[in-house]
Amino acid sequence: xxxxxxxxxxxxxxxxxxxxxxxxxxxxxxxxxxxxxxxxxxxxxxxxxxxxxxxxxxxxxxxxxxxxxxxxxxxxxxxxxxxxxxxxxxxxxxxx
Amino acid sequence: xxxxxxxxxxxxxxxxxxxxxxxxxxxxxxxxxxxxxxxxxxxxxxxxxxxxxxxxxxxxxxxxxxxxxxxxxxxxxxxxxxxxxxxxxxxxxxxxxxxxxxxxxxxxxxxxxxxxxxxxxxxxxxxxxxxxxxxxxxxxxxxxxxxxxxxxxxxxxxxxxxxxxxxxxxxxxxxxxxxxxxxxxxxxxxxxxxxxxxxxxxxxxxxxxxxxxxxxxxxxxxxxxxxxxxxxxxxxxxxxxxxxxxxxxxxxxxxxxxxxxxxxxxxxxxxxxxxxxxxxxxxxxxxxxxxxxxxxxxxxxxxxxxxxxxxxxxxxxxxxxxxxxxxxxxxxxxxxxxxxxxxxxxxxxxxxxxxxxxxxxxxxxxxxxxxxxxxxxxxxxxxxxxxxxxxxxxxxxxxxxxxxxxxxxxxxxxxxxxxxxxxxxxxxxxxxxxxxxxxxxxxxx
Numbered sequence: 315x316x317x318x319x320x321x322x323x324x325x326x327x328x329x330x331x332x333x334x335x336x337x338x339x340x341x342x343x344x345x346x347x348x349x350x351x352x353x354x355x356x357x358x359x360x361x362x363x364x365x366x367x368x369x370x371x372x373x374x375x376x377x378x379x380x381x382x383x384x385x386x387x388x389x390x391x392x393x394x395x396x397x398x399x400x401x402x403x404x405x406x407x408x409x410x
Numbered sequence: 411x412x413x414x415x416x417x418x419x420x421x422x423x424x425x426x427x428x429x430x431x432x433x434x435x436x437x438x439x440x441x442x443x444x445x446x447x448x449x450x451x452x453x454x455x456x457x458x459x460x461x462x463x464x465x466x467x468x469x470x471x472x473x474x475x476x477x478x479x480x481x482x483x484x485x486x487x488x489x490x491x492x493x494x495x496x497x498x499x500x501x502x503x504x505x506x507x508x509x510x511x512x513x514x515x516x517x518x519x520x521x522x523x524x525x526x527x528x529x530x531x532x533x534x535x536x537x538x539x540x541x542x543x544x545x546x547x548x549x550x551x552x553x554x555x556x557x558x559x560x561x562x563x564x565x566x567x568x569x570x571x572x573x574x575x576x577x578x579x580x581x582x583x584x585x586x587x588x589x590x591x592x593x594x595x596x597x598x599x600x601x602x603x604x605x606x607x608x609x610x611x612x613x614x615x616x617x618x619x620x621x622x623x624x625x626x627x628x629x630x631x632x633x634x635x636x637x638x639x640x641x642x643x644x645x646x647x648x649x650x651x652x653x654x655x656x657x658x659x660x661x662x663x664x665x666x667x668x669x670x671x672x673x674x675x676x677x678x679x680x681x682x683x684x685x686x687x688x689x690x691x692x693x694x695x696x697x698x699x700x701x702x703x704x705x706x707x708x709x710x711x712x713x714x715x716x717x718x719x720x721x722x723x724x725x726x727x728x729x730x731x732x733x734x735x736x737x738x739x740x741x742x743x744x745x746x747x748x749x750x751x752x753x754x755x756x757x758x759x760x761x762x763x764x765x766x767x768x769x770x771x772x773x774x775x776x777x778x779x780x781x782x783x784x785x786x787x788x789x790x791x792x793x794x795x796x797x798x799x800x801x802x803x804x805x806x807x808x809x810x811x812x813x814x815x816x817x818x819x820x821x822x823x824x825x826x827x828x829x830x831x832x833x834x835x836x837x838x839x840x841x842x843x844x845x846x847x848x849x850x851x852x853x854x855x
Binding site for chain 1: 444445446447449450451452453454513514515534535536537553554569570572584587589591593594638647650651652653655656657658679680681682683684685686
């Protein structure tokens with residue numbers, strides 16, 4: 315077996331980010347209440363989208379975004395607005 | 411900033427190729443990169459086929475950050491527990507140095523530096539947020555509140571191109587998009603060489619399909635770098651949108667497969683990466699330019715994951731530079747003047763190559779899980795056929811079964827070989843078919 319199995323959080327700890335306080339993702343959370351399938355939850359490679367059942371709220375974290383662009387194309391409610399982070403910010407791959 | 415002749419957006423292989431081409435023609439060029447370093451935003455299972463780069467920088471091997479020279483290429487059909495692997499080894503690959511593995515983060519940085527050495531002004535850490543337009547014509551780029559005026563803007567800003575979308579040239583290609591998730595895993599060079607049966611400095615690339623991605627037409631890859639292995643799984647965005655696949659989990663399933671696992675034993679995670687990619691280009695060459703703007707690289711669809719990756723992007727960048735130079739001579743940068751780009755591209759044969767890549771990609775995505783299983787089983791039967799007797803393997807027409815493998819498998823699965831001279835292809839086919847007798851195979855009962 316591989317020496318260790320990693321959670322997504324562990325994996326993200328191996329990625330270098332230059333964090334921008336200004337978020338490059340915004341979500342119209344009201345729309346998420348109407349959304350049944352929520353494909354963003356399994357789709358995001360960084361597991362950045364989560365749904366809090368109790369609070370009935372979608373939560374997200376732009377700081378761990380790998381900038382793959384997936385969420386821009388999959389939201390059935392058009393609730394996600396995703397753009398690049400400002401120049402010089404965001405993910406900085408060393409071994410891409 | 412004073413007005414410049416040309417702004418190239420994106421310092422990847424296409425953008426830097428274009429900028430170098432422009433600088434050599436005496437065109438004052440600014441090259442913009444949103445990362446702090448060129449290559450810092452890129453994800454690729456990167457095999458660099460060298461023909462186009464050799465045209466641009468003949469002596470690149472002396473200085474480019476390359477990992478391993480590719481001597482081995484495999485195609486793997488993966489079953490739940492088992493696998494079928496076609497492994498080809500070409501000793502002359504090493505001499506010809508046709509392909510190398512590399513990291514985009516290192517290569518792009520180096521390549522952008524080469525552009526700087528040619529007189530291009532490289533500005534890093536700037537995001538182009540939109541285009542400046544005047545009477546419908548593109549006259550420059552916006553960078554937040556700042557702007558740069560230019561005679562012509564080259565969009566080389568990748569699959570998520572801002573230039574393509576803001577210029578109205580974007581075509582909805584999302585059905586062609588795939589998500590790729592990649593891991594770079596540490597492994598000492600000696601272990602890589604022993605495990606993959608390579609000499610020092612040699613590398614192998616393995617591509618494949620089947621488990622655990624056969625239900626969505628996904629593919630995977632496993633490439634060797636000097637002291638690491640890059641693995642990646644890919645699935646169509648449509649299947650992700652429909653919630654049919656959690657690619658994070660599929661990556662774990664892929665790694666846990668007994669064969670893949672045996673290749674990864676003892677490795678540890680160095681970096682985790684993900685990106686969307688487009689597959690198989692555009693068919694409408696007229697949608698690659700407009701008044702004051704021109705697209706190349708993945709922004710223009712010059713990319714194929716199942717084909718040869720980056721060289722089409724670089725070649726399109728070079729041709730965009732030629733088109734801009736011709737337009738400059740005419741003194742106009744409108745769509746009509748830039749239309750020579752389409753002709754220049756046609757002359758390279760690139761549109762045809764990408765059309766084939768598109769067909770191939772469609773084939774993979776359209777095949778359902780059971781069809782892939784069936785095809786894999788046919789391949790297994792075929793290997794049995796080959797152990798039964800002598801077959802004239804150089805004339806595929808002589809056996810219907812061989813004909814099928816020739817059509818379905820070799821010509822389609824291994825299109826990378828179409829880049830080599832016919833003699834090499836025939837030789838490789840011969841090698842392949844001899845190897846089939848020795849193919850590593852464990853059959854599911």
